[in-house]
Amino acid sequence: MAEWAANGFIAFLGIAGGVAVGSGMVALLIVLDLIPRLAQIACAYRHSVWFETAVIAGSLYWTFADFLDWKIHVPARAALSFVGLIDGIFIGMLAAALTEVMNVIPILAKRLNLSDYLVALLMAMALGKTAGSLFDWLVYQR
Secondary structure (H helix, E strand, O other): OHHHHHHHHHHHHHHHHHHHHHHHHHHHHHHHOHHHHHHHHOOOHHHHHHHHHHHHHHHHHHHHHHHOOOOOOOOHHHHHHHHHHHHHHHHHHHHHHHHHHHOHHHHHHHHOOOHHHHHHHHHHHHHHHHHHHHHHHHHHOO
């Protein structure tokens, strides 16, 4: 009886955690309007269903891959490069959505009197982030 109660409690915790994380992810996507904004930037309003499907399919795939302990036998560098690229795209889009929602860039440019140099400011931020990430991955973490 105690084992049954323990397993039931663990199942309840797992479901509750999944609901919490899933709700947080959906709330984040809705509040930031990530999918509609991506469709707007890509000029692909008609294909926004594909963006939504990709998010759902990715979530389902990685859930099953984690639960079922799927293994992919590919060279480590190729796999890490691909996963790093996909992760970087996601984190970059999320960071861009956050800064856009919070209007960080226009406020920063206005307060520093850099409105005329907004493109240069954005390029400096992007190149600085890229250079810092490459330094961290290729030099610092060796």
